[in-house]
Amino acid sequence: MAEAHPIVMVVDDDDSFRRSLARLLLSHGLEAWLFESAEALAGCGVFPEYGCMVLDVRMPGLDGLALQEKLGRGGFNLPIIFLTGHGDIPMSVRAMKHGASDFLTKPVDEAVLMGAIHKALADQSHAGGIRARVKSLTHREHEVMCHVIAGELNKQIAARLDITEKTVKVHRARAMEKMGVGSLAELVRACAVAGVDPAGKP
Amino acid sequence: MNALMMLWPLVMGSAVTMALIHLSNWLHDRKLLEHLLLAVAAGSVAAFGVIELLMMRTTDIPLYLRLHLAGHVASLSYLLSVVWFARLYLGHRGVVVPVLLSLARMVVLLLEAVLPYGVNFREIKALSPVEFLGVPMMLPEVVPWSLSRAAEASALFCGFYVIALALLAWRAGRHRRACVAAASVGLLVLFAMANSILIHTGTLRIPYMLSFAFLCVIAPMGLDMSAAVARAAALGRQLRARELEREELRREVEHIARVSTMGQLSASIAHELNQPLAAILTNAQAGRRLLLEPEPRVAEVVSILDDIVADDKRAGDVIRRLRAMVEKRHTVEVESIPVHELVADAERLAQGLIARSGIAVSLDLDPRQPCIRAGRVEMQQALLNLLLNAIEALGGNPEGKRRLSVRTELEGSTVRIRVRDNGPGIPADAFGEIFRPFFTTKPRGLGMGLPICRTICEAHGGTLNAANHPDGGAEFVIAMPSAPPA
Numbered sequence: 001m002a003e004a005h006p007i008v009m010v011v012d013d014d015d016s017f018r019r020s021l022a023r024l025l026l027s028h029g030l031e032a033w034l035f036e037s038a039e040a041l042a043g044c045g046v047f048p049e050y051g052c053m054v055l056d057v058r059m060p061g062l063d064g065l066a067l068q069e070k071l072g073r074g075g076f077n078l079p080i081i082f083l084t085g086h087g088d089i090p091m092s093v094r095a096m097k098h099g100a101s102d103f104l105t106k107p108v109d110e111a112v113l114m115g116a117i118h119k120a121l122a123d124q125s126h127a128g129g130i131r132a133r134v135k136s137l138t139h140r141e142h143e144v145m146c147h148v149i150a151g152e153l154n155k156q157i158a159a160r161l162d163i164t165e166k167t168v169k170v171h172r173a174r175a176m177e178k179m180g181v182g183s184l185a186e187l188v189r190a191c192a193v194a195g196v197d198p199a200g201k202p
Numbered sequence: 203m204n205a206l207m208m209l210w211p212l213v214m215g216s217a218v219t220m221a222l223i224h225l226s227n228w229l230h231d232r233k234l235l236e237h238l239l240l241a242v243a244a245g246s247v248a249a250f251g252v253i254e255l256l257m258m259r260t261t262d263i264p265l266y267l268r269l270h271l272a273g274h275v276a277s278l279s280y281l282l283s284v285v286w287f288a289r290l291y292l293g294h295r296g297v298v299v300p301v302l303l304s305l306a307r308m309v310v311l312l313l314e315a316v317l318p319y320g321v322n323f324r325e326i327k328a329l330s331p332v333e334f335l336g337v338p339m340m341l342p343e344v345v346p347w348s349l350s351r352a353a354e355a356s357a358l359f360c361g362f363y364v365i366a367l368a369l370l371a372w373r374a375g376r377h378r379r380a381c382v383a384a385a386s387v388g389l390l391v392l393f394a395m396a397n398s399i400l401i402h403t404g405t406l407r408i409p410y411m412l413s414f415a416f417l418c419v420i421a422p423m424g425l426d427m428s429a430a431v432a433r434a435a436a437l438g439r440q441l442r443a444r445e446l447e448r449e450e451l452r453r454e455v456e457h458i459a460r461v462s463t464m465g466q467l468s469a470s471i472a473h474e475l476n477q478p479l480a481a482i483l484t485n486a487q488a489g490r491r492l493l494l495e496p497e498p499r500v501a502e503v504v505s506i507l508d509d510i511v512a513d514d515k516r517a518g519d520v521i522r523r524l525r526a527m528v529e530k531r532h533t534v535e536v537e538s539i540p541v542h543e544l545v546a547d548a549e550r551l552a553q554g555l556i557a558r559s560g561i562a563v564s565l566d567l568d569p570r571q572p573c574i575r576a577g578r579v580e581m582q583q584a585l586l587n588l589l590l591n592a593i594e595a596l597g598g599n600p601e602g603k604r605r606l607s608v609r610t611e612l613e614g615s616t617v618r619i620r621v622r623d624n625g626p627g628i629p630a631d632a633f634g635e636i637f638r639p640f641f642t643t644k645p646r647g648l649g650m651g652l653p654i655c656r657t658i659c660e661a662h663g664g665t666l667n668a669a670n671h672p673d674g675g676a677e678f679v680i681a682m683p684s685a686p687p688a
Contacts, residue, residue, distance in 0.1 A: 014477045016513050020484035023506060027491035058473065060557045085476040086469065106480035110487040 006121050007051035011035045011067070012083070013059040017106075021054065028114055038062035038070075047076065050128060052101065052120040054113075057084035057091060065091065068098050077127070077195065079120035083108060123193075130194040133179050141178070144171040149188045150198040204337045210251050213413050217248035220424050227431055239287035240427060243420045246280035251413040258339040258409050263326055266342060267319065273410065274314040274321075278307050280416055281360045288364040291423060292371040292383055299363055306356040313353070322350040322402045332407050344404040354398055361391040382422045390419040452657065453531070459654045460583050461528050466590060470554025474520045478513035485510050523551060526579055527586075534577035536662070538688035541574060541610045541617055542567040548585040549608065552593065559593055561604040572612040575685040576662035584655040584666070588621040588678045591651065594644070595625030595676060617684045624675040628668060636668060655680075 008030050012018045015036070022032040033048075035041040039061055057064040068080055079101035084091070092103040101123065102116040137145065147157045154172070158165040181187045191198070221244035228237040253273045260266045285300050313321040324347040332341045368384035394415035400406040464471070489506040492499045545565060549556075556563055574581070589606070596604040609620040628636060635641040637656050642649035652666075659666040664682035671677045 014481065016509050016516075017477060017481040017484065019509060020481045020488060020506070023488035023492070023502065024484050026502075027488050027495070058558060060560075085473045085480070106476055107483040108480070110484075 005031065005050070006124075007031050007033055007048035008117060009033045009035065009041070009048070009051060009053040009078070011038065011041050011053065011059070011064070012056040013037060014056075024110065024113075025117075030117070038064075038067040041067070047078065050121075050124060052079045052081060052117060052124060054081050054083055054117070057082055057087065057095075065094055065098075068095065068100065072098055079124050081113075081116050081120055083113075127193045127195070130179070130190050133190075134194050134196060136178055137175055138171075141171045141175040144168055145175040145179070145187070145191070146196065146198055148172055148175075148184065149191050149196070204335070206335050206337050209414065210255050213417050214248045214251040216421070217244045217251065217413070217417055220244040220421065221248065223428065224424065227427075236287055236290040237427065239283045239290070240420060240424055242283040243280055243287060243416075244424065246276045246283065247413050247416045247420065249276040250280065250416060254410045254413055258341075261329055261340055263329060263342075266326065266329060270320050270322070271314055273412075274311050277357070277412070278311050281307055281357060284419060285360050285363060287420075287423070288367050288383060288387075291427075292364075292367040292379060293374070293376065294367050294370065303356070303360050303363060306359070310353045310356050313349070317349075321353045322398075323347070334408055339409060341407045341409060343407075344402070346403045350402040354395060354402070357398075358391065358395060361387050361395075365391075379426065382426050386419045386422045390415045393418070453534075455650065456580065456583065456654055456658070457530050459587075459650050460579075463583065463586060463590065463651075464524065464528050467551060467555060467586075470552065470558070471520060471524055473554045473558075475517055478517040478520075481513045482510050482517075485513075523547065527551075527583065531579070534580060534661075536575055536577055538573045538575050538685045539578050539581065540571050540687065541619055542571055544578070544581050544585055545608050545610060545619065548582050548589055551582075551586055552589045555590070555593055556606070559596065559604065560601050561593060561596055561606050564605070564607045566607065566609040568610045568612050570612050571687075572610070572617045573685045573687045574617050574662070574664070574682040576664075576682065577658075580658045581662070584658045584680065585619065585621070587651045587655050588680075591678075592621055592623035592625070592676070595623050597625075599625060612684060615684050617682050619680040619682075620677055621680075622671055622675060622677040624673075627670040627674060627676045633668075637666075 008025050010018055010021050010025075010032050012021070013036055018034045018036065022034055025032045033044075035044065037059055055064045055067065062070070064082060064084070068082075071080075080095075080099070081101050082092070082095050082103045083106055084103075085106050087103060087105050092100075095103050101120040104112060104116060134142070143161065144157060147160065152160070154165050154168045158168045161168070176182070176187060179187055179190055181190055221241045224237040224241035224244065228234050228241060250273065253269055253276060257266060257269045257273070260269060282304050285303050288294075289296075289300055310321055319325050323342075323344045325345040327343045327345065329340045329342055331338055333339075334341070364387040365384050368380040368387070371383070372380035394412050397408070397411055397415070400408060401410065485506045489503050492503050492506070545567060549563065549565065589608075592606050596606065603624070605624045607620075607622045609618075609622070611618050611620070629643075632641070632643060637652050638649075639653045640649040652668075656666040659680055659682065662682060664680060666678065666680050668676060668678050
């Protein structure tokens with residue numbers, strides 16, 4: 001399950017603000033990794049397993065939104081909280097569409113920021129738990145689950161995978177059990193959180 | 203003392219006053235040659251008055267002759283200055299006649315000096331007392347000769363010349379001046395010639411009273427000239443008032459342009475203010491929590507407070523720069539400014555916009571740190587405008603290929619600031635137009651930016667020019683005279 005020690009990655013081009021945020025996080029018992037630009041972050045290489053990112057939108061060089069998209073393509077799955085001096089609606093829509101956890105404006109109130117960080121960390125630990133469950137599925141179970149959440153009937157799945165309908169039912173029940181869900185609706189939601197691609201390959 | 207004898211001091215006093223007035227006019231503006239000539243003429247009249255008085259008292263014939271010669275010198279300088287003055291006063295260009303007249307009078311003076319009894323007399327037999335209008339005085343008993351007529355004719359021709367010029371001026375529509383000149387010279391011709399001829403021919407035994415006539419000639423013209431000076435002064439005052447009004451308007455337009463420039467930069471400035479404010483808030487909140495911990499981390503809190511102070515100053519600087527640019531000012535405070543400071547300040551104001559536009563800026567500042575004498579805010583406005591134009595021009599370049607360079611250099615006594623971009627350059631058909639007011643290529647432009655920049659540079663003795671760089675892009679060059687550092 002989730003590690004006990006979450007890391008908050010802060011990417012902001014303003015030295016003083018970066019330092020102040022690190023102190024605030026420290027006072028809340030959170031460790032911060034500081035980066036002055038998207039390029040500096042790219043040079044880091046290793047990302048924490050458990051944590052989140054506080055990202056400035058407007059930075060010289062690669063800006064926050066572009067960095068988010070680039071990280072997304074690279075399979076980065078930590079939640080991202082945007083923090084910007086002046087955000088507009090197109091900017092926030094673009095960020096949220098690409099899965100941002102929150103979009104806040106500077107100066108930000110402590111309670112709001114910490115609320116967003118804690119929610120992101122909770123989401124991440126929840127998602128991390130579900131991802132661990134997904135990993136425990138066999139190849140076949142995962143395959144069947146993907147077809148199930150894509151809305152296919154057992155009969156269709158059997159035909160597609162060239163197995164009997166009975167076997168599909170067994171895999172499906174196993175998958176439901178391992179994922180710890182009692183209904184199809186819960187399974188779909190859990191898969192969404194863990195980022196399982198419906199009808200995709202495991 | 204007889205009333206007649208009061209006239210000479212009166213004439214001399216007036217002549218000296220007039221000479222001083224016109225001399226001071228000329229000293230005030232050395233181009234007003236007619237005033238100098240009039241001053242010489244008036245001075246000659248004063249000298250003439252003195253000579254005439256002395257001649258009435260002389261009992262000695264050689265002294266009388268020397269005074270007569272001195273009178274000829276004064277009359278030469280008088281006639282010459284009147285002739286040349288009339289030429290200027292009545293707006294005539296010819297020089298042949300005045301030169302001939304001048305030469306003729308010089309010959310007369312030469313003869314006066316060489317001949318035993320001067321040019322006007324064959325002989326002076328004696329000086330004997332005579333009563334003239336109740337005043338006793340010494341007057342010569344003369345033997346006349348006809349050579350004197352030639353001398354008198356040369357003076358008469360000077361008068362004719364002035365009257366001829368007056369006629370020409372009348373025809374050219376300069377009626378007032380023509381009347382003044384003709385009437386006053388007419389008086390001279392009538393009075394002075396009659397007076398001299400009567401003495402020279404020995405017809406009447408009367409004293410020389412030429413100074414009266416001479417003063418009569420120049421006084422009206424002098425008065426007219428003084429009126430002209432007064433008119434010119436009034437015109438000058440009007441012009442100055444206009445100039446002030448124009449200056450006020452120019453400052454008004456500059457101010458509007460500055461405010462509008464700041465409007466363009468508002469997002470950038472808001473960002474610059476927001477950063478320190480955000481850091482201050484976060485620092486304060488962190489500090490509060492750190493102090494409330496069971497074992498407060500005092501060292502950390504101290505560094506938090508240091509950062510807060512620095513950030514507060516940072517925000518204050520932004521506001522100060524902004525205020526300097528938008529404040530309405532009634533005077534330009536000219537001072538000696540190092541150009542690298544100007545460049546750095548303008549670059550800071552535009553920094554937010556530069557960063558957001560993804561432009562790489564390179565500053566190449568002359569290490570000698572040359573200074574110019576100018577209004578700081580105005581020069582910053584000009585420079586900022588050039589930067590904003592360049593930033594806008596770079597909008598069409600692909601990201602990562604937007605370059606802006608600012609270079610300062612000192613060459614001889616000229617300081618140049620070059621603002622260059624690698625944008626599309628100035629279109630050929632717009633080249634002659636960009637400094638024309640209200641010319642703009644921007645959809646929302648006023649067309650006042652570059653004309654104002656140029657006016658600012660020129661107001662401080664500099665220039666602003668534009669060119670397309672051979673390697674592409676536009677280059678604007680401010681050239682200003684260098685100044686010693688403050």
